[in-house]
Amino acid sequence: MKIFLSWSGDLSHKIAIEFREWLPFVIQSVEPYVSSEDIDKGSRWSIDIAKELENSSFGILCVTPLNIDAPWLNFEAGALSKAFSTSNVSPFLFGLKPSDLKKSPLLQFQSTLYDKKDLLKLVLSINNVLGKDKLDEAKLKMTFDVWYEQLKSKLDPILKEATTNKANAKTQDKIETKSNEAVEEILELTREQFKILRNPEAILPPQYISYILKEFSPNFKIDTKIARDLDFGFKNLKMAISKLPEEVMTENLDLDRALMRLERAIIYLIENYKRRPTRSLFEE
Numbered sequence: 001m002k003i004f005l006s007w008s009g010d011l012s013h014k015i016a017i018e019f020r021e022w023l024p025f026v027i028q029s030v031e032p033y034v035s036s037e038d039i040d041k042g043s044r045w046s047i048d049i050a051k052e053l054e055n056s057s058f059g060i061l062c063v064t065p066l067n068i069d070a071p072w073l074n075f076e077a078g079a080l081s082k083a084f085s086t087s088n089v090s091p092f093l094f095g096l097k098p099s100d101l102k103k104s105p106l107l108q109f110q111s112t113l114y115d116k117k118d119l120l121k122l123v124l125s126i127n128n129v130l131g132k133d134k135l136d137e138a139k140l141k142m143t144f145d146v147w148y149e150q151l152k153s154k155l156d157p158i159l160k161e162a163t164t165n166k167a168n169a170k171t172q173d174k175i176e177t178k179s180n181e182a183v184e185e186i187l188e189l190t191r192e193q194f195k196i197l198r199n200p201e202a203i204l205p206p207q208y209i210s211y212i213l214k215e216f217s218p219n220f221k222i223d224t225k226i227a228r229d230l231d232f233g234f235k236n237l238k239m240a241i242s243k244l245p246e247e248v249m250t251e252n253l254d255l256d257r258a259l260m261r262l263e264r265a266i267i268y269l270i271e272n273y274k275r276r277p278t279r280s281l282f283e284e
Contacts, residue, residue, distance in 0.1 A: 001130055003032045004056035004080060008070035011162050012062040015094055018154045019060060025147050026123055027140070029133045030058075053079045058126050061091040063106065064162065068096065074105050081108070088129055090122055094155075095162050114155065120144055234266055 003023065007016040013036060020032040033052050059080035067073055080089045091101070091111045101107045112122040123144050127134055135143075238259060 001030050001058065001126075001133070002052065002056040003030050003126065004052055004059045004076075005032055005034045006059060006061045006073055006076040006080070007034065007036075008067040008073040009064065011064045011094075011158070012067050012073075014158050015062040015064070015092065015155065016060075018151060018158075019062070019092075022147065022151045022154075023126075025150075026143055027127060027130070027135060029130060030126065049076075050079075053083055056080070056083065057088065057129050059089040060112075060122070061089065061106065061109075062094065063091045063096060063101075063111075064094045065096060065100075066162075068100065068104060068106075077106055077109070087125070090125065092122070095159060114159065116148055116152075119148065119151075231266055234262060238263075 005016040005019055007013045013034075016034045020034045023030050023032050033056065035049050035052075053076065059077070061073060061077055061080075063073065077089065077091070087110065089109045091106045091109055092114070093100070093111050094114050098111050098113070101111065112118050120141065123140065124137065127137070127140055241259065
């Protein structure tokens with residue numbers, strides 16, 4: 001009896017190869033087929049696979065987290081289900097749970113977990129399809145117990161590698177996500193800063209500064225609220241500009257000089273006001 005082993009991707013392919021080597025030791029009358037290994041050189045693979053699908057009596061789909069939505073795997077599953085009863089098709093879930101198939105067309109089939117008890121059920125299902133060549137169930141269970149550890153010794157390292165790769169992929173995704181978030185934050189900050197550069201009047205309106213400079217004299221009493229607003233606005237502007245990329249500041253030396261002049265003017269106002277004996281500049 002022929003068993004069609006369907007795979008998609010490197011990880012799935014490795015599992016299919018191990019099943020191809022292992023199954024005949026447990027049930028000697030079966031002939032597993034893996035497309036990459038059993039197609040003669042020069043053969044038209046599509047015709048060969050179609051023929052094997054038609055001649056097979058049982059199908060095992062090697063499903064992993066990497067190929068669960070693979071179109072080719074789902075195509076072969078559909079072809080197998082049309083060729084014979086869905087009870088003769090079983091997705092072998094490697095690193096997956098049955099609930100992982102809830103959105104997959106493979107949900108219609110009775111899946112097999114990578115578990116000794118579940119694998120025995122799969123072997124017994126294959127045995128039941130053999131008809132007159134069916135093996136004695138008690139003897140088959142004994143044979144399965146002998147050969148299971150060999151299969152496990154092959155699949156465990158593959159599972160460990162797959163788990164490590166999956167964890168590394170998740171870590172890389174998190175790093176990329178954080179990196180993208182940081183880039184977006186920098187871009188947003190840069191956009192805001194350029195808005196200020198294009199429209200500095202939003203922080204320090206010209207009329208406001210003109211009023212301060214025009215009205216200031218040694219005898220002019222500065223309103224404390226105006227002084228606080230002027231100082232606060234200057235500090236915000238200076239902080240925003242300090243976060244600009246270095247190349248932007250290099251190309252805007254006039255902006256840096258303007259900041260220095262404005263800072264000197266504010267310091268002069270503050271120091272002049274401090275010399276008044278009765279009040280502090282920032283006193284309410």
